[in-house]
Amino acid sequence: MTRSLILGGVLSALVLLAALLSFIWTPYDHTAMNIPAKLQAPNAIHWLGTDHFGRDILSMIMVGARTSIAVALVAVGIGMGLGVPLGLAAAAKRGSWLDEGIMRANDLVFAFPSLVIAILITAILGAGAINAIIAIGIFNIPVFARVTRGAALSLWQREFILAARVAGKGAARISAEHILPNVANLLIVQGTIQFSLGILAEAGLSYVGLGAQPPLPSWGRMLADAQTMVSLAPHMALVPGCAIILTVLGLNLMGDGLRDWLDPKLQGGRA
Amino acid sequence: MTLLEITNLSLSIGAFPILRDVSLSVDPGEILAITGESGSGKSLTALTILRLLPNCTRLSGHLSLEGQDLLSLSEEQMCDLRGRKIGMVFQEPMTALNPVQSIGDQVMETLLLHSSATKAEAEAEARNLLDRVGLPAERFPLSRYPHELSGGQRQRVVIAMAIAMRPTLLIADEPTTALDVTTQAQILDLLRDLVLDYGMGMIIITHDLAVVADMADRIIVMRKGEVVETGSTAQLLANRRHPYTQKLFAASNHQADLPTAKTTDPQDTPLLEVRNAVRDYPLPRKRLFAPAEQMRAVDHVSFALHRGERLGLVGESGCGKSTLTRAILGLEPLQGGEILLDGTPLSGKGLTAEQRRKMQVVFQDPFGSFNPRHRVARLITEPFHGVPDAPTGQERDDRVAEALSAVGLNPDDAGRYIHQFSGGQRQRIAIARALITRPELILFDEAVSALDVSVRAQILDLLAELCSAYGLSYLFISHDLHVVRSMTDRCLVMQKGRIVEHGKTEDLFATPQHPYTTSLIAAAPVLPDLATGAA
């Protein structure tokens, strides 16, 4: 276990815990407005202060963690769910039109400016968490397809694949039985990274008003709400900002740590 | 005066002792060979001399070059020494050169670094050096890049770099292991000539005793970080005092006790018959709409293998041996000809389950041929896939146990993972996997090439045992003539995709007909007959 894995794991676990806890308990109802008590700095009653509607920021952060995690998780799920099979197929049929087609389509998706497309998607489908998921998920597909294909291609060169082919196993079966388990580590690592990018992307989309819609709290929207009030109530920007930073930091550290931990090549290479 | 003097050198990396009390010396003009099995500390001894060790090493003992204490030198002084006084040639020519720099620049770099030569002078000298190592100007201008050279040619560039400053000591760590026999012979000749020409001292590290015997003035045998025996070549070859040395030489010269082949009736349907097989690979198009050109990897190959027969296939790297194997296994389509297994032709869509049951394969790489995520039981039962009457449950377990026992492993090993086994054990598992369907024919594609001599000897013995126990027929593919000679009844010689010669193994080795076969046999280093000197 590396230091970064532990630190990252602890940070991520804290965020996850806060999100889970919010299902059964938050200090206050995160939607309850109390306009006379608005913009309070952190104090004994509201540990992280209140927002411009007098809502309890701690409660909103906790429920917001749920939103961030859910959006990013499902988006990564979409990316993996579609990208990994595509990558496996491309690698299995290396050099074929299928491979070529998948890779070119990947390049094409990469070529589209992601934020512009996200904005377009929400212009077409309307703003909302689901559409944010779609927008983020779409751009996760080529990432996973590419990573999977790259790793799978080198695995296909290995002799144990040859052995499986000698046993008469087809490409699909080999991909499922031999390739997938051996790229799993890589996918887990990439998954954590995409997960953290998803959280950033959700925050960005919500910040421009295209992510989760009220009353569902979202860190990005909290930042958007806070933006005109930075000099008035800095905690409104600092608290969600730090929540995002710590979560992303935690996930990235965990991803790095996992990579070192899971990759035998680097094992022992640490001073 | 001795050139290099090492006394009581000990080295540990982290908590692990690697070298223990190693002492050796090299005189000018002398070739010292260090030999021993994999992991015995040969390379680290060489790296210690250059002081290019990994981090966290602890070093003790005495190390001096031309009377100068190397261990007391600062890193800067060592940098000055490396390349100027000590040249080094590493094993892997494919990766030892910077891929983005021309060979000329890389050779010149040593010169520019250690002398006050101008660029033009360095260029001229680099040219000389390349000429000297056998890379003439007309075919190998300085502007060539490493990827444009073959492995042997790259190794020559590395050698040119190492001798650029006429170092007093040249260290060559397995300089030819990655090369073909014929290329190996050329490189070894080159090194020997250089030592003679320049009066350098040389340390050559190799696990190939035949090379050792051929090259060295003196030999050091290492085991587990210790020097077990040292002496002049003639003396050491004759005496072999230490039991380990004896074992090593015995293993190198190992003759498996192959049961005599059943005489086969040539009128029988051959177990495997290859008729005019052709395999083309499309080359990348030269121009966008130019027709794709073909690379013919297997060129009208025909042969037959009868029941009970052990057929060898030798040839240089890249001549098409593996391609042919894959075609026989139905993994690659043929562009011409056909392959019959027990009289029935293989269809284009791969083998039927019955054909697969009859024919199994063992690959070269003991580390790459198993899925690291599966347990041994699952790994070795993989050939049962799609076999209609594959055993299940208890019967399957029994078959696993039987196969493991047959290759000398414990049936309990079925529950372990592959990383828990050594290379030799892995190759046993690979053989167990091939045996589990009780096949009639096994293909061995370089099945022992990656193994240490002593392990190799064990595996060869195992094969011989299996031959007598099961009456195996196999196709044994290797570039190692010595092994093919001891393991087969009949032999094919392949060059550039064609079978250039075939015949009874003994006849073929004794009286080669084709010039290619002759050159192959000539290039292969052989251990001198040791029988006389055996104590």
Next chain:
Amino acid sequence: RDTVTVALQLEPPHLDPTSAAAGAIDQVLYSNVFEGLTRFMGDGSVVPGLAQSWEISEDGLSYTFTLQDGVTFHDGTTMDAEDVKFSLDRARAEDSTNAQKALFADIASVDVVDPLTVKLTLSQANGNLLFNLAWGDAVIVAPETIDTIKTAPVGTGAFTFTNWVQGDRIDLARNPDYWGEAPALNAATFKFISDPTAAFAAMMAEDIDAFSAFPAPENLPQFEADPRFQVLIGSTEGETILSINNKQAPFDNPKVRAAVAHAIDRQAIIDGAMFGYGTPIGTHFAPHNPAYVDLTGTSAHDPEKSRALLAEAGLADGFTTTLHLPPPSYARRGGEIIATQLAEVGITAEIINVEWAQWLETVFRGKNFGLSIVSHTEPMDIGIYARPDYYFQYDNAAFQDLMAELTGTTDPDARTKMLQQAQEIIANDYVNGYLFQLAALSVAKADLQGLWANAPTQATDLTVVSWAK
């Protein structure tokens, strides 16, 4: 100093106030570059503009305008009756793309009497005509330059258009040949800053001298506390309402609409969404208008009553509807508050944030909504309640008759009476939830004088703006 940089939130799409919804265009050009026959003053009164004076016939069907003498367009050509006729005919033509074509609906013909006299004949008397002609959509344009008006506007105003860096700013310069009183400023720049945070930062960093219609009311106390700045608080013509789809069940039941109205706590919305800026309204009428009646009591905050009304309407368990919110923060923030307030009486309002284009498509044109929040910024627009096809689909024959009668009435007292009656009808019918009158909030350097505090129309009149010594 004789230059000023004024920031605005919205950049005009192009510079022809007579062929687009003109808000952003008027903000830059109204009275500065373009002028009409009449014009609004900062207090909302309508005074002579290019028309020096006018005469109205007894029956109210013909208006004869005498134009100012010696007026030239910025390209040097003179402005005369022909130009007026051209401008008005263009605006009311069959294929006109004037966004407020309805303003000219009652004009039957425009005739040139002599170069400085023009006569408008109406098809029916219209007491609003002078007011209508003061709109930015009715300014006088030069026929010679009409083809390039969208990028290089040529008007008669005190400033000439000099440069437009799209996405960034528009520059104006003093018109040396202005017919009226010369402005104090030599040049002016309008900068477009849509992001409220950026607006605050730009003002604080003194990158700009003034911000007209400052988008973030929460920052105003900071400007007020800062001696470098002054905050101008006035009124606009923007009635901010919770519009209700009167044709959609259950809102077709007046009791349900009343329940919605009583569920709303206006003060909380004004405090929460507008940080206290805004005047509560109880009907669709600007409080600063003399004819305004305070009807806030009709829809006072009373959740008990609201729940009772819902029960009476057979919706004791509440119901679910949609709340479409366009981008402005009054709508987005107000919507969040209203959704919680409605939730208290059992109405679940699902918030759907939309862009303006979507809002126009789904809410305004498609009438596919339950509730929405929008500020109706057109002056004197109570007439929209007489249009049954208008998006909130209020269809009341009595109200429609009243409006028709109002249009034909010119007597001020009679008009006031009718307007008050109209206000009461819609308030009592709970057509929409009436929230507050949008405040005009501007921030400027402390020594900048003459900016309009109120916004009777969307304009930034620079003709009287100057720096204090």
Next chain:
Amino acid sequence: MGRYFAKRLLSLIVSLVIASWVIFFVIEIAPGDPASFMLGINAQPDTVAALRSELGLDEGKFSRYISWFTGMLQGDFGTSYTYRTPVAQMVADRLWVSLPLAIYALTLSTLIALPAGIYAASRRGKTGDIAVMGATQLGVAVPNFWFAMMLVLVFAINLRWFSAGGFVGWEAGPLAALHSLTLPAIALALPQAAILARVMRSALLDILGEDFIRTARAKGLSQRQALWRHGLRNALIPVLTIIGLQFSFLLAGAIIIEQVFYLPGLGRLVFQAISARDLIVVESVVMLLVFAVILVNFLVDLTYALVDPRLRGRG
């Protein structure tokens, strides 16, 4: 080389054609109508219809696609619905902000990242490495818009070293122009620099483990010399790839930053155009951005060949 080039060119063209399809038809299904948007809520239906026909919106989708696409081939991107100016000119104007900003940010990020990455790699596992890597982890985690907010708060509002946003224009002189782009460039560059530094470091470390580095050391090069002479150029390929990606991202992805600093850049143009349903502008700009990305990738691929002789020989 020629074949490599031709093949890449062909796939580039195919990509562009497909992209134009996707863009056009995706954008066309967005609900909303530029004409009604322009005319606002008091407009009468006949006015909207008149404007629609004036804008050419009443033609069929397909014929509009054809005229848009053929127009583009001739360098004519059409005329904006709302602005009524040629799209090409609008884009050109915006590029004068976006392009310098992207280049500025990229330069900053490269100047920060490469030395940081090299430093960290050369001090692998030591305090310097850990510090740099910690900083980059933080840099990756900070949302750039949040960072931008903080920059404005500190440097524009409190310290007043920079203006809070806006672009003075190149006519104000290159120094003044760059000065006004500095905060946005920093906001964009730092997160990118963090990523780039990490890539630089790991690429270098990968290379430093290669056999040829050991060969170089055996020649007598010091660790540092080996890193500079043999490590850097080999590590450049992954670094170039990331730089290429970042450049494309900076060109289009600066929307939020352009918003925070109210810069008249390309991103904001698209943003405004989408909300005004100025479809032709959206289509053309997105197309242009896609083209830019594909072109940048193409150029990056060509530079690979400059860096790596192994790629030159192909075909």
